Amino acid sequence: MKIVVDAMGSDRYPQPDVGGAVQAAREYGVEIVLVGIKDVVEPELAKHDLAGLCISTVHASQIIEMKEHPAAAVKSKKDASMVVAMQMLKQGQVDAYVSAGNSGGVLASALLYLGRIRGVKRPALCSIFPTRTGVCFLLDIGANADCKPEYLLQFAIMGSVYAERVMGIANPRVAIVSNGEEEGKGNALVQESVPLLKASGLNFVGNAEGKDIPGGVADVVVTDGFTGNVIVKLTEGVAGFLKDIIKTEIKRRPLAVVGGALAKAAFDQVGKRTDWREYGGGPLLGVDGVVIVGHGRSDAYAIKNAIRVAKEVVEQNTLPAIREDIARHLTSISEE
């Protein structure tokens, strides 16, 4: 399997991107193509022991920065690393794509070069979200700030395929984010989406309130990209805030400092259970190719794991399965 990695993606490129690619090549036995400015990528690659690994580089002279307007940048910078890498995916030179760059840029490149899966109205950015019982699959987390009910239904279909294939969850429970668990609660979008989800044949379990998402009430949680983005970033903010005030309050008390040291193994395990880096990135579902979007602040460990996710998505034939399920759904609608 061959995976293309944007070497200029992460905030601190190329170190995390190249380092993660090297680790992934060794650990998962995948073939890697690194795309980026040759004079930057090759010296970074040379720092690693590459014996027995299959890693090549492709030159791309431009970079799309985090602050740039995604669609405009993708159109004007045709030789940007994330764009060149996407073209390779389109041309079938690689099986999957990983970038920790400007996620709007990845989305725009994917729409421009890969296009959408036949029948898919909108692609969705997805996240693996930690819960009490494990993880859930949350989408959309930012591709579509305003959604229509039909989009949310398609997110549920695509998310269910992903949960079943990649996460190994049979008959995944699907919920929709709402401002109350009771049926009838919700904004106009939720109220119009619920009947579609109920009639979908998916394992729809109803509304999920904010507290239910980490509570683990569903395997697939659908929402519009505005709310989903707030959910992911707020969770990060709340967790960071609590971690910081726990540290601050411990440091203020000599006895607590000793206590904190004794409890270190426990804290480390908490950190591990809630570490977004374990998944590294989320898939962009609905576009006609395997695209994984990493976090900008990825380190090499996160990039390595994002590459693992890409590999699993390919191995589980997720893309053909989504194509089939979307086609089946469209047929069922046209037959009604």
Add this chain to the structure above:
Amino acid sequence: MKIVVDAMGSDRYPQPDVGGAVQAAREYGVEIVLVGIKDVVEPELAKHDLAGLCISTVHASQIIEMKEHPAAAVKSKKDASMVVAMQMLKQGQVDAYVSAGNSGGVLASALLYLGRIRGVKRPALCSIFPTRTGVCFLLDIGANADCKPEYLLQFAIMGSVYAERVMGIANPRVAIVSNGEEEGKGNALVQESVPLLKASGLNFVGNAEGKDIPGGVADVVVTDGFTGNVIVKLTEGVAGFLKDIIKTEIKRRPLAVVGGALAKAAFDQVGKRTDWREYGGGPLLGVDGVVIVGHGRSDAYAIKNAIRVAKEVVEQNTLPAIREDIARHLTSISEE
């Protein structure tokens, strides 16, 4: 000052409601009227030492339960405790109102009996949200699942008055929740609201991402009631989840158990800094009266603090100030 308290409001009524009222009467020197079923309220009240306190009771034969449909229940149960208490506020028999009951029911009662402040399009439920630097004032957290830009502008005006008067923050910074800090990010509602906020004369500081809210980038954070509700409940869910896994991981390790015990004072302080009970409830702004909505799961401490909030809102002449600022804003629009 005289405050009416719904004695049948909280999930575990009447114990928290009555207990909190007694504590508030003692601690803040306020006069309390408890409304509820006499045979339930009076025996509960009799358990307390009432020497020197000014607490009376008013009988109301019905209760609106948490699961009831708010508007329907308020119309059919005219002798419900939260309704009778609202009528007392309307008639000027009391200065402020506190209920930890069905928040939709409190909202419906307030709209039915008090009505809105002249010019206010929609009332907003508000919450005091803990941040790195203290707290911020978040609204709407659930009164209006679907909002228009003009509502968000009015929330910003009312929230700024509240932050200035009750929280003592001069020239409070106002932000709007969005899916990106950069200008131009947002769903349609946010993109249409931003120009109104910029032109409002308020201290508008721009978009706040999910992580920025606990980060403390603003004193007043406005959003639609759907997103606000998700924010409040998700925060609760994430904090509860982290607390539970920290406990679980500590309990698994004998050394960590010792460490946890030594760090107890630090953990207690973290708990205090993030304890919603310190505020007990949030105001319902935009209705023509001082109404504080407590959490259903309030204990006596939370109810006591909700009564403190009510007292502060009255003392700071918040309601007349909101009336003035809304009127001034409407005048400025009509002059344009």
